[in-house]
Amino acid sequence: MDKAKRKAIIAGNWKMNKTPKEATELLNAIAPLVADADCEVIACVPYVDLAAAIEATKGTNIKIGAENCHWAASGAFTGEISTGMLTEIGVEYVVLGHSERRQYFGETDETVNKRTKAALAAGLKPIVCVGELLWERECNITEEVIARQIKLDLWDVTEEELKNVVIAYEPVWAIGTGKTATADQAEEVCAFIRAQLAKLYNQDAADAVTIQYGGSMNDGNADELVSKTNVDGGLIGGASLVAEKFAAIVKAASK
Ligand code: 13P
Numbered sequence: 085m086d087k088a089k090r091k092a093i094i095a096g097n098w099k100m101n102k103t104p105k106e107a108t109e110l111l112n113a114i115a116p117l118v119a120d121a122d123c124e125v126i127a128c129v130p131y132v133d134l135a136a137a138i139e140a141t142k143g144t145n146i147k148i149g150a151e152n153c154h155w156a157a158s159g160a161f162t163g164e165i166s167t168g169m170l171t172e173i174g175v176e177y178v179v180l181g182h183s184e185r186r187q188y189f190g191e192t193d194e195t196v197n198k199r200t201k202a203a204l205a206a207g208l209k210p211i212v213c214v215g216e217l218l219w220e221r222e223c224n225i226t227e228e229v230i231a232r233q234i235k236l237d238l239w240d241v242t243e244e245e246l247k248n249v250v251i252a253y254e255p256v257w258a259i260g261t262g263k264t265a266t267a268d269q270a271e272e273v274c275a276f277i278r279a280q281l282a283k284l285y286n287q288d289a290a291d292a293v294t295i296q297y298g299g300s301m302n303d304g305n306a307d308e309l310v311s312k313t314n315v316d317g318g319l320i321g322g323a324s325l326v327a328e329k330f331a332a333i334v335k336a337a338s339k
Contacts, residue, residue, distance in 0.1 A: 090294055092310065092316050095127070095211060096126065096325075098128060098324060104135070108137075108140045117327060118334045123338050127149070134150060138174045149175060150170050150177070152165070152182075153180070154167075167206030177208065179210075179252075180210045181213045184259075193236035194236070196237045197236055200249070204241065211250040211252050212250070214237065214277070216257075221255065231276075234280045246285060246289055251281075252319040253273050253297055259299045270315050278295060281293055306333040
């Protein structure tokens with residue numbers, strides 16, 4: 085399977101930005117700009133924005149995702165949100181294992197794996213984030229780090245379930261820093277991720293997986309990044325908060 089046959093996905097990760105009212109305004113601004121997109125368009129928004137976001141995007145081609153979910157169906161997990169709470173209101177995607185969750189909130193590959201399994205079982209499509217720290221890249225262990233994350237985060241995920249998994253390669257040193265990985269660096273690691281998937285599953289299964297790049301992706305660099313063979317779109321932070329910039333990235337992925 086070649087790139088042309090894979091689904092390109094541009095997803096915004098709003099992080100801790102926008103109130104419900106602001107979410108509606110932003111989505112109302114984005115919707116007409118991406119209406120003719122030839123790729124999948126997703127906005128992953130804070131929990132309290134989800135209902136407003138789903139309402140605002142009814143009848144549009146924008147899908148809504150959450151920024152995390154818990155693995156248990158319910159219980160004494162103060163501050164957490166279950167998969168059932170998300171699916172009941174119409175959430176389709178969920179970002180898991182984002183480096184900010186790993187760095188600031190003690191998320192580990194084990195918890196990312198549990199969340200991934202639970203999301204898939206509930207019918208949510210996880211966007212599983214992997215990426216190396218700057219120090220790890222400088223120590224030349226990028227491939228070991230990524231291989232470990234892919235193996236552990238997808239532990240016990242079946243080949244059938246893999247069809248609903250999106251991988252986002254987000255080098256931690258490129259997130260919110262303005263330092264984008266070069267298109268060649270992004271391609272190199274995305275190709276490596278696909279090769280790991282081929283080892284863990286098989287080549288056909290690996291070829292069908294959408295692998296996004298994320299990290300200071302914007303309207304100026306998206307064209308070159310998404311032109312790479314193994315880069316099937318992007319997970320966008322800062323630039324997803326500005327309708328025109330996000331729409332320009334969607335346009336780049338629609339070519
Ligand atoms: P920025 O695009 O702001 O660098 O964030 C990337 C990111 O973390 C998306 O999940």
